[in-house]
Every structure is written in C-alpha cells, then in structure tokens.
Amino acid sequence: MxxxxxxxxxxxxxxxxxxxxxxxxxxxxxxxxxxxxxxxxxxxxxxxxxxxxxxxxxxxxxxxxxxxxAIKGIIFSDVTDDGDLIATAGAGERWDTFVERSCEAGYNGLENLSLIPGSVGAAAVQNIGAYGIEFADRVHGVHVYDTVEHRERLLSPGMLDYGYRQSVFKHDDVAGRYIVTAVSVSLTTRPEFHLEYGPLKELGGNDRLSAMDVRRRVVDVRRAKLPDPDVEGNAGSFFKNPVVEAGQFADLISRYPDMPYYPLPDGTVKLPAGWLIEHSGMKGASVGGAVVYEKQCLVIVNRGDATSSDVVLLSRMVQDEVRAHFGIELYPEVIFVK
Ligand SMILES: Cc1cc2nc3c(=O)[nH]c(=O)nc-3n(C[C@H](O)[C@H](O)[C@H](O)COP(=O)(O)OP(=O)(O)OC[C@H]3O[C@@H](n4cnc5c(N)ncnc54)[C@H](O)[C@@H]3O)c2cc1C
The missing domain is CATH 3.30.43.10 (Uridine Diphospho-n-acetylenolpyruvylglucosamine Reductase, domain 2)
Structure with a gap:
C-alpha cells in the first residue's frame, strides 16, 4: 500500500x-x-x-x-430448498466478473445487469440499472466501513434509500461517510427472468432459458449500441432520463406523437433523454474532441483529444438546446469532480 x-x-x-x-x-x-x-x-x-x-x-x-x-473475492452461500442463495463480492471486483460468475454457476438475478462497466462497490453507490432491473432489486446488504463510527457495518436494504441512480451514499449529509467494502445480493436457481424490455422479449417462452442465455443477449445488444470506452472514451449515459408531470407530458405528446415514454406508477412519465437530445438537433454536435455520439445521443464520447472543458461545454450546450426545444431540464448522471 x-x-x-x-x-x-x-x-x-x-x-x-x-x-x-x-x-x-x-x-x-x-x-x-x-x-x-x-x-x-x-x-x-x-x-x-x-x-x-x-x-x-x-x-x-x-x-x-x-x-x-482492490478488495477481491466472490462467495456463494449454500442454496436453500427453495433455490435461494446469497452471493457476496468484494468492492474491488469488476461488476461484470461478478455477473458472469453468477450466470456461469446457474444463479439467476444479475443477468440483465451484464457488461455494465465499473466495480462492485460503485454498483451499490450508483444503484446501477439496465433492462428493467436495478441493483436495488437484488441487494441483500451492503458491507461498509463507517468513517464516523470507525467500524465495519452491514447496511440492510431499508437503510440504503435506493431510487433512480440514487442511494444513501449520495445524501449530502452522508457523502464520504461510508466506504463500500463488499456487497451481498439475493439470487435464485428458479427460472425467474425479467424479459419485459424490448430486445429481451423474444427470449420469452423458452422453458430451458438460462441466465447465461440472457446475459449473452444483453452483451450483444449493449456492444451494438454503446461505444467501447477503450476505443472512444465515454462514461455511458451522460444525462439521467427526465421525469415530467402528467400535464407537461400531455402537452408534449400532442406536439410530438412519436416520442417514446414510460409511465411511472405515481402518474409521472419518464422520457428518454437520448431521444430529446437527438430531436433537439444535437446528434453529432461537438466541442473540441467531445462529440454527442451519433448512434446513441445520450452518450458523449471523447474522439481522442477531448479535455474536460470540452465535455463540460458540450454538455451545457445539450442542456440549453433540450430546454429551448422541450422546456425540460436535463441533469447529468455523470459525476463532475471539481
Ligand atoms: C459504456 C458505459 C456504459 C454504462 N452503462 C450503464 C448502465 O447500463 N447502467 C448504469 O447504471 N450505469 C452505466 N454506466 C455507468 C457506470 O458503469 C456505473 O455508474 C458504475 O457503477 C460506475 O462504477 P465505477 O467503479 O467505475 O465507479 P466510479 O465512476 O469510479 O465511481 C462512481 C461513484 O461511486 C463512488 N465509489 C466508488 N467505489 C466506492 C467505494 N468502494 N465506496 C464508496 N464509494 C465508492 C465514487 O466516489 C463515485 O461517487 C455505464 C458506463 C459506461 C462507460
């Protein structure tokens, strides 16, 4: 050290x-x-x-x-008679290694979250999500080191205050207090898959479907859609998908009948930020080496020599254009470190 x-x-x-x-x-x-x-x-x-x-x-x-x-290790508990088990991974493991090992072992639950870059520890902080599943749907507990009480603690799901890319770790009064050392998730050997999301739907109806089959599909779709950070630097979705009230949505959909949308249980509606950016005319827009990715406008890529100022300026231009066209404020998902 x-x-x-x-x-x-x-x-x-x-x-x-x-x-x-x-x-x-x-x-x-x-x-x-x-x-x-x-x-x-x-x-x-x-x-x-x-x-x-x-x-x-x-x-x-x-x-x-x-x-x-760099805390490593992946442990699977014994499987209960009902087919349930707990999987625990060190915060320094690659998230996708954890997913792959679980799928290989025939344990279902993480497959939709395949190929999300980053570490196990950050998955708990970010409440990562994809294809209709979030980390919060699987969490059993998050092991942390509490820098205020100077001891290890296990935070149960009720203490984690998960929301869309939100968690207790991001609360202003808590920020920096907890260091994630490991996470535990609940998995199962029962064939319970979540295939509601577009490209996964066609896997439905297969009685012999495995977590590995779902993982392979997710990996293929993600590789086709998202830029590889080793080739073109990026941080995935740059902005969060905005949520609007029913009244604002009614007005927008009457003006843009082709706009995709996702109604939420509380009556609000989630809109795809990538669509809003594209229809604000920002596809391919650039500042220096920073470019709005042509295949998925939600991503800003570094075409080789971008500086952080290029990225920040471009992101502000995107926010301005979306506000001007749709009256919607976009908020970054990416964390700006100052
Ligand atoms: C190509 C691409 C695709 C992506 N797709 C998705 C996606 O589908 N869904 C999604 O949700 N995200 C996605 N992301 C975003 C990213 O993968 C996630 O946010 C991921 O969880 C970040 O992990 P990381 O280890 O890189 O965290 P970092 O970026 O290093 O850190 C993220 C935050 O976690 C904190 N943190 C990290 N480790 C610890 C720890 N041990 N204890 C306490 N705090 C910690 C950091 O301080 C920071 O606040 C994508 C990113 C890219 C580049």
Missing part, C-alpha cells in the same frame, strides 16, 4: 480526459483501509473513492487523495 504522488488519472477513467491526482492509493483489505484512514495526509486533504472511473469526469486536477479498492 503506497501513496503515489502526482498520479495520471486519464488511464483510470473511461472518459480518458487529462487530469492528475495529488495522491493515489490502492488498498486490498479492510485492515489496510483502516491503516490508510489513520494517515495524517487523509485528514488534511479531500478524499475521493474511485472504482473503475466509469461515471466520473474530473473537471480539473484533483488536489487530494484518490483511493481505490
């Missing part, structure tokens, strides 16, 4: 924009984490946890300590 000074972050984030951290350090156990937290430098400087850097945009050099978990 070594503090590295003046660390180049561009290779550790999927946007690959230039930025440096004053210090970077990796730990591989809770004991090492405890030791690290006792170092004076961590008391004097801002601290940021980073997993795979796939949802972060460093808007400037970070004058603090970037901490990275």
């Amino acid at each position: 070594k503090l590295i000074e003046n660390f180049d972050l561009s290779k550790c984030t999927t946007f690959h924009v230039p930025a440096r951290a004053r210090y970077y350090v990796e730990y591989s156990s809770v004991d090492e984490l405890r030791e690290l937290l006792a170092m004076p430098v961590l008391k004097d400087l801002p601290v940021l946890h980073m997993g795979g850097g796939s949802n972060l945009l460093f808007t400037r050099d970070f004058n603090g300590v970037v901490m990275h978990s």
